[in-house]
Amino acid sequence: MNDLNISFIINEYAEDRDDYFRAVAPPIMQTSNFAFKKVDDLRKSFEDEYSTWLYSRGLNPTVEILRKKLAALDAAEDCLVFNSGAAAIFAAALANVKSGDHIVSVRNPYTWAKKMFDEILPRFNVSVTYIDGTKIENFIAVTKDNTSIYYLETPNSWSYELQDLEAVATLAKKHNIITICDNSYCTPLYQRPIEYGIDLVLQSATKYIAGHSDTVAGVLSGGSNMIQKIFNSEYLNIGSGIQPFNAWLLIRGLRTLPARLERITATTAKIVEYLQMHDRVEKVIFPLDKNFVQYELAKKQMQGGCGLLTFIIKAKNIATIEMFCNSLQHILMAVSWGGHESLIIPRCASIKPEKFIAASEEHRMLRLYCGLEDADYIISDLERGFEAIKEME
Template structure:
């Protein structure tokens, strides 16, 4: 399916809304039925019907159709946040007494879900170094139901061999889920490698403007409808029509934004690799990265995230560098128009304790839509502060 068609036409029946170029926000909680028989039919098939916006809404459906197509999936279901999508996808695959194998060092709230929430309900989780598929194999038990990936995963961006782990899961009778937020659906499509469910934080690249939140789960119609009937309708973490409309707006410019971000990031990283105050750069598309060939095989392009290790462990110097940046906001997310940093040193508490497994000298960068020279000059002056 052509990318231009997906972004600009798919799911948009303009004749139904006065040929308006921008789709309407159908800000309604209810949809009326004309007869009892019509209501009976809707209740029998609520996953495919418009009965109640906590289930389906036409504005949200447009978004779901486009994102499913971008991922090469049969169907998709939208949530109010990325972690809501992750949680519903994971819960849909396990019951009490089951076991999950999860990549180590995932997104923080995914880690909380795996290691603090699920064990309360009798689901065991084993965290593994995902850089070697054999680690997944070694962790599988008779009651393993799910292999969870996040490739590249958060902060230090290790990759998993998606095709190898998906093949292992099928061999062992397990399901697979991957968080694909880092790469976006434009630059990586895990379903092509055999993954069952793909999740995204739409708050990131898909929205692109740092003004809305959302999540998506993409997969087969059977798996998505199962999530709809259980986790989605029961837990109620739905996406509002207005937020769906904002995400549709973000999709229109996704290719242009992603190409600009990718090009600028390459320039900034190339400059950073020559700086003597940088000990290491975590960036999968650098030829020196140990998983460079895997990154090129799985992803069509680089994105805007990388992490640097400053050549110091002195908290005062690390803080001075971060505080001196004038054109990078310090914030937790990424994927919008603005460039950001997230310092591991933020986990250093006033009483001198450090509450993270990450090295304290790591600073995660996200490159937004600013020009490369503008950002490089800012990093250069901040490095002089240490």
């Protein structure tokens, strides 16, 4: 996809301004309901809600503009927009399993995907096998006759393991297995799994698409038949569709997406370089760094790396890591990423202090998201944290 196509999709595609008084920004169609003049028109809407406006739990004109833009960016035939990324994951999986089925998932997927696999689907006799997804041989080894889904997350959001999308898609098609890929790390501007043969691609639009940390949403893109199937069942039944105002916020976010990603990417490169040179940093993990173990695959599949990286701090105890994070004044300690503000989260926040192991790289991980601030501004705050732990020793 070239820059001209991206510019057209983001700024013009699916917008017919003559329909709304030639307004530059599309209106928020803040309605729950749509009226009909003839009984036959209402009857047709009942028969095929996917092709008309009936009730905003399903389709809505503001949401429709967003859906078309996001599907085009993903190189997909169609997409649905949910009120969270977790809802998109749930619908994608639930639509493609039945009792007795088996799922192969990459290890350590997003928290709510794992909760679904471990706690919800087993109630309906659906099992899951977690694997190291960096090797196609691992998919082959655990695939069964009843395997219905390969669940991917590439890169993941802590250590950034990748899956070979083309190889996994080829294997899946041999066995009639549906592939689902979480693309939240890259966005469709930097990676399009559908172009490698993946069936369903999802992302947390809360992050880069929205871009301002003021709305929550999820996107699920794929073939039109699959998307319509999910719309008529899981989407309408669960009632997890996005509301018009939030859809409008996402359209607004899309307008600046390329510019934001460009600035964030440039800033991240400077932060990676700074951290790699710091004597208190043991390792920096970033998929487009030449030292990354899967760098060649990252270069092949990804056009960019955005702003999420992990560094492993040298620390003999948990108090050192806590002091580093507590001393930061501008980088916020919070989950998620993709907004205007830089964020940090230490892995040890999910570990009880008495369980902390200083020799464990994982326990000493800090995930940093580089926002839209100036690189020197972020670096100066990181330096503040490093100075604080130097003083306590």
